[in-house]
Amino acid sequence: MSGGIKITESRCRGCANCIRSCPTEALRVIDGVVRLLPDLCIDCGECIRSCKDRAITVNDDEWDLIKTREGLVLMADPAFYVQVGAYSRPRLMMEALESHGYNDLSEWASLAFDLSAFASAKIIREGGENLPYISTYCPAVIRLIQMNYPELVGRILPVESPLETAVTIWREETGAKENVTLVSPCPAKATLVRNPVGRKRSSLEYVVSVRTVIRDMLACNVKVTGAKTRPVSGRWLLWSTSGGEARHIASFFDKGFTSISVSGLRNTQDLLNELELGRLSGVDFIECRACDLGCFGGTGTYESRFLSQLRLNNIDAEWMPSSEEMERIRHWHDRGVWELAAPVVPRERLPLSKDIKEAMAKLREMDAIYADLPHIDCGACGRPSCRALAEDIVRGQGDVSDCVFKMRERITQLSEEIQCLSSKLPHTLHTGRKRRRS
Ligand code: SF4
Ligand code: SF4
Incomplete structure (x- = not known):
């Protein structure tokens, strides 16, 4: 169930651009307005990118209300720390947050990301038939696998999001x-809070996008001097770029760790297709990010992803934790706070009926309707594909006449019938001939 996407109907012009971008066919345009099927949405944000009218946006909680709370506690995504020129270094960003009176959990985040990498390395090292394991970090990818690649769910690392783990440890x-x-940099991490996978309830309560907070900070013109800086590890910040997580896990291997990292939904789908076909033998770990270049390419960020990448490249990461850090990592590893509470399971598409017999009958009906449609997936009916229209029809949410080609066929047929009928009119009703003069 989605929770990260918000639709503002008054802004929608019914252009149907968004329905073609959606990888799970979760959008329709009905009566000229976009509609979301929340059970099908994986919160990848592709529709947000495709809508030039900003009718689809990230579903933020009310920041204007949240920020008035005294001692506000923020768990900021790593992508947050490389957003703005004025706070170009993570330390300066942390100082800006402090000057605002916000409590930022970066100290615990740093530990939690170390812990996740350590725990992942341990599981991968033990190997087994689940290799290659798939990263749990991008919730959009996890939901995509649940929905479109159900046979791959067993390969998902049973490791909790470090953003959750950080709050638990804190x-x-x-x-x-x-x-x-x-x-959050994206709608997918918003659903991590509202509808998490692998646990009943999130340890976080609210979610606002990176863009909202940055805009507010810039409007307040918070000055930073660099005087109040405190040491911060760069390792966890690199998870916001493609390959950063794999690099972090590799630091806990002496040798022999093989991983593939991809970003962008299309690359992710291509890689998962190859994995499904059994073509990735010899690979230990797969890191997929739904957004181009990584999380700073998310639809809730403020800065150009290229500039964020540039800033991130300037961060020095000391990959080996100190002995004190290692002690804390081991302590929390033994406490098991990093584990997913429940395994990730496939997510079924909405059944056509709860009754199996009826569902089978509807499936046959759907196949018959689909066979009669033109199979060109033009989108003019407001559905992403002819098959989606056939499905909507059997669900009682559409009609064959929604298809412009079927409509044209019907109009042609009707006009032929009218012509045929008119030629059969009784002579007394013909109006075109001259009346005989008496
Ligand atoms: S967020 Fe992704 S899955 Fe959800 S409606 Fe938009 S494009 Fe489709
Ligand atoms: S890549 Fe990062 S920003 Fe993009 S959907 Fe995944 S978690 Fe969100």
Whole structure:
């Protein structure tokens, strides 16, 4: 179920650009307005990119309300720290947050990302038939696998998102009870909070996009001096770029770790197709990010992804944790806070009926309707494909006349019938001939 996408109907012009971009056919244009089928949405954000009228946006919680809370606690995504020129280094960004009076959990995030990489390395080293394992970090990719590649779910690493783990450790170490707001680069991480995979409830409470917070900070013109800086590890920040997570995991291997990292939905789908066909033997780990270049390519970010990449390239990452850091990592590893509470399972598409017999009958009906459609997936009916229209018809949410080709056929047929009928009119009703003069 989606939670990361917001549709503003008044802005939609019904152009249907978005329905073609959606990898799971979760959008329709009905009566000139876009509609979301939340159960099919994986929150990849492709529709946000394709809509020039901003009718589809990231579904933020009310930042104007959230930010008025005293001692606000923010769990910012790594992509947040490489967004703006004025705060071009992560340390400066942290100082800006502090000057605002916000509590930023980067210290715990740094530990949690180390812990995730350490735990992942341990599982991968133990190997087994699930190799190559797939990263759990991008929620859009996980949902895509659940929906379109159900036979690959067993390969998903049973490792919790480090953003969740950071909050869990922070609560346990400090006893803090305050609500935590995730500053997210994308709709997918928003659903991590609202509808998490692998756990019943998120340890975070609210979510706002990186763009919203950055805009606000820029509007307030928070000055930073660099005087209040505190040391911060660069390792976890590199998870926001494609290949950063794999590099972090590799640092816990002495030798013999093979990984493939891709970004962008198309590359992700190509790689998963190859994995499904059994072509990736000898690979230990697959890291896919739905967004181009990584999380700073997310639809909720502020900065150009190319500039963010440039800033990230300037971050020095000391890949080996210090002995004190290693001690903390081992401690929390033994506590098991990094584990997914429940395995990731396939997500069924909406059944045509709860009754199996009826569902089978509807499937046959759908096949028959589809066979009669033109199979060109033009999108003029407001559906992403002819098959989607056939499905909507059997669900009672569409009509064959929604297809412009079927409509044209019907109009041609009707006009022929009218012509035929008119030629059969009784002579008394013919109007075109001259009346005989008496
Ligand atoms: S977020 Fe992705 S899956 Fe959801 S409606 Fe948009 S394009 Fe489709
Ligand atoms: S790549 Fe990162 S920003 Fe993009 S959908 Fe995945 S988690 Fe979100």
